[in-house]
Amino acid sequence: MRPVLVKRRTPFLAVYALRYRCRPLSTSTALRIAPRRTTDFNSGFTSSYDPNEEGRGPMFSKNTIGVPQFYPRDLKKGVDEYVVGQDRAKKTISSVIFNHYQNVRRRQYQEEQERKREERLMRQTIARDRNIRERDIHPVEDEFPGHNDSIHSMHQALQRVEHKVDFYLPEDTSRAPIVKIDKSNLLLIGPTGVGKTYILETLSKKINVPFTICDCNSFTQAGYIGQDVETCIERLLIESNYDVRATEQGIVVLDEFDKIAKRETMNGRDVSGEGVQQALLKLVEGTKVTINVKDNRSASSSRSASPITTNYTGSSSTSGPQPTPPPTGKVDQYTIDTSNILFVMCGAFVGLDKTILNRVSKSSMGFGSEIRSRTTTDNKPDLSPELFSHLPHQPSNTSDTSSLTALDLTAPEDLQRFGFIPELIGRVHNIVALSPLSRSDLLRILTEPRNSLVAQYTALFQTYPSNLFFTQKALEAIAERAEKAQTGARALKMEMERVLAEAMFDAPTHYVLVTEAAVRGREKVGYWGKDGRLEVERLIREEDGLGGVPGQDADAGAREIVSDLGGYREAGQSGA
Structure with missing residues (x-):
């Protein structure tokens, strides 16, 4: 009969003590893991607070841009103190300037909100990474101290290898889409001396926006003698004291705009007419322009320190002090985005009224036709009040058209016949005519x-x-x-x-x-x-x-x- 072996059952605590008898008890790991934060944000109080976090509810859904400091009627009231008449033009110009001012304020508010959002996301990312580092402690660190750094670097290397370039950027559904408000350029038409430029100069003093006036007579196509169209952006940069952000929100007035209309040339190339219009297309629509500004401060200081002597005797001798060329200053480059710069065009457009009359007036040939004057210098043409019914800011008495002229009926087709390309006309959204002074x-x-x-x-x-x-x-x-x-x-x-x-x-x-x-x-x-x-x-x-x-x-x-x-x-x- 085989002997029966009876196994003696060893207590569990004794086995645990034998296995870990050489290792002292340590509570550092438990204390380090204890203050864990839950990732469930719906579980109540999380012991964290973000002061820039946007709230929810009707109190937080209202507009926080703020009330404007002025309105179009306030701008017009200020202009009335300096300019007489031209009520229709002053109302339209004040509205355009006010909308440009509001668009500037709205962009500043959106930039501030975007900056706060990025800072909030950065703080959340830093806090999440810190929690992950505190929670994910590798077990080898307890057995072999010092190995956690090597394992962490190994994980980072693997992540760099597995990183792929993603050409598709998914839309962030958690954010409401931002509505971009485009600018509305302005064209002022009227005879000389009626206050086109003076109204704009007066309005520029009422708002804190860079403002400059450029003459289109000196503009030529790039590569020819004259000034490029980018000169107006350079002048606006100077007016803003070389502040790029303020320059990108300024107002540029292109005076004598009718002088760049297409002309008949002998060589077939109109460098000061159609060539300038082609160059203005992207500038008015919105593009990035690089401006090179030469800093002459160091050169001027050197010239003042060492005066230049000149030999007026006409002798060919090289003895005596010779004039030294002034040192050249460094060149600074500024990149200006013209997408938010408001362009206002002004011009007399002499002869445009005849083109408009040829379009709107009835024929004077045949029996029963009306005889109308074709000129607006001596005899004002008899235009029907129904032709002006679509115009905004009309007087209360719609039948009184004494303050309205043929230029008030200007249409894009008339400007094309005058000599402007349709691409440039399409970038002008407001056409305002100023009446002659009585x-x-x-x-x-x-x-x-x-x-x-x-x-x-x-x-x-x-x-x-x-x-x-x-x-x-x-x-x-x-x-x-x-x-x-x-x-x-x-x-x-x-x-x-x-x-x-x-x-x-x-x-x-x-x-x-x-x-x-x-x-x-x-x-x-x-x-x-x-x-x-x-x-x-x-x-x-x-x-x-x-x-x-x-x-x-x-x-x-x-x-x-x-x-x-x-x-x-x-x-x-x-x-x-």
Whole structure:
């Protein structure tokens, strides 16, 4: 009979003690793994807080860009203090400038939100990597200390080998798509002297945006004598004090834009017309332009330190000090993105009104046809009010078309016939026509604006010192003569210089009075000394009829004149 072997059962704790009897008890691993953070963000409090994290709910879904500091009506109100008339043009220009300003604010807000989002994602990535490093500790580290670094580097090497270039970038569905607002370029059409450039200059002072005006007469195609179209971007960069970000949000005014229309040339190549239009296509649409700016500060300092001597004797001897060439400064390159630069084109477009009349007017041939004038210089054409019904910012009385001209009906096809390529016309989204100045507008320009001509010449005569006065009929005569010149508000300056030429030469005289007869050349401008105050008051009342109008208080008019003369007398005696 075989012996029965009875196995003795060893307790589990004894086996565990025999197996790990040479290894001391360590709690460092347990303490290091203890403060683990769960990856389930729906489990409640996670002991982490991000101050830039966007909330949810109706309170966080509203617009946070902020209320604008001004609106188009505020811009127009500021322009009305300097520019008379042109209400339709001022409303459209103010709206375009305001939308450009709002687009700048919106982009700044989106850039700030994108920066905060990237910072938040970076913080989350750093925290996630730290948690992974604390949780994923290799078991060999406990058996053989120091091997964790080698294993970690091995994993990184494998990840670099397995990394593939992904040419497809999937769309981030967690983010709402950003709406990009394109710019709206502007074209201003009107005769000379109606305030096209002056309105833009006044608006540029109301907003903190770089602004520059460039003349298109000097533009030529690249490679020919003249200036390239990129010169306007360089001037805008100078206006913004070499701030690239501010330059990319500025306004460029292309004055004399009608001078780059296509012309018939002998050699068949129009380098200052169609060639410039082709160069403006990408610049107006949006492209990246590299501007090279030469820094002459070091060169100027060196020239001032060592003066240049020049030998004017004409001798061929090389003895004596020779002029040294100035050192060349370094060249800085700036890359400007023109996608968000607003372009405003201005021009007189002489002859465009005839092209428009040929398109919109009825035929004057045959029985029962209407006879219409083809010119807008002397006789204004009779255009139906229905032709202007589509125009914005019309007066309340739609039947009154006295302030509207044929240029208000400008269409892209008319500009093509004038000599512009359709690609450039399609990049102009607003076409605004300015009406010619009437006699009443010229009279208002003399006195109403904050920087009126009467105020300018009055301040100039105060520096002599002299006190300058105009009668109301004298101002009306100046406006009448300026209207015949057909050069707009610039004719007023010419008339004022003609009338006051002798008074400026004969200065100083205490009182200077310009009457209607002096403006029309029938008599000279009147001069009086310190005791001629009463005589000046009498002549003003007689010519303007302040004392002979029934129902008018002559004493009130006299008191008004006396008070004005007293103020000018005080300014003259103080040496202002």
